[in-house]
Amino acid sequence: xxxxxxxxxxxxxxxxxxxxxxxxxxxxxxxxxxxxxxxxxxxxxxxxxxxxxxxxxxxxxxxxxxxxxxxxxxxxxxxxxxxxxxxxxxxxxxxxxxxxxxxxxxxxxxxxxxxxxxxxxxxxxxxxxxxxxxxxxxxxxxx
Numbered sequence: 001x002x003x004x005x006x007x008x009x010x011x012x013x014x015x016x017x018x019x020x021x022x023x024x025x026x027x028x029x030x031x032x033x034x035x036x037x038x039x040x041x042x043x044x045x046x047x048x049x050x051x052x053x054x055x056x057x058x059x060x061x062x063x064x065x066x067x068x069x070x071x072x073x074x075x076x077x078x079x080x081x082x083x084x085x086x087x088x089x090x091x092x093x094x095x096x097x098x099x100x101x102x103x104x105x106x107x108x109x110x111x112x113x114x115x116x117x118x119x120x121x122x123x124x125x126x127x128x129x130x131x132x133x134x135x136x137x138x139x140x141x142x143x
Contacts, residue, residue, distance in 0.1 A: 030131055039065075039074035046071065050078050058134040060127055061086045063114075066097070069104040077112035085130065088116045089123045 037046040053059055061084055065071035072088035090105045092098040108114050117123045 030127065037071070039070035040068075043074065046074060047078060050075055050082055053084065054082065057083075058131055059084045060130055062123055062127070063088050064091060065105075066090045066092065066101050067104065069101070072105055072114045072116075073108050073112045076108070076114045081111075086114045087123055087126065088114050089118065089120055090116070092118075 035049050037049055039046055050061070061075050061082070063069075063072040063075055063086060065088070069088065069090055072086055075082065076086040088105045090101065092101065105114070105116050115126075117126060
């Protein structure tokens, strides 16, 4: 399973839900859920969402947040530490936006592991690899 976090505006404007549906749910058959939450404005909501999945395996959080991206680090650094991988896929308006804002996603504090993948299609492929690795480790058939 895989859960998606992100600010609602980013999901609608930049990524939408189509690539998740086609690549992850439709083509790959991996269940997913989408939430709109913010580490800055709705921190309690974000933490409740993260905490509600602490016993679900396999699970990967994908965060979609730009500007001063506190969401990815908040999800990955949740104490006690979330046992789930976090993939950040920050949206950018253009190359100038990328140059200014990529650092808030890439530069995480120590003990806050976040993987950053810029292309949504590559996020879907990485999720597929992780899920299949978990299946193989559990003795199930991976694809």
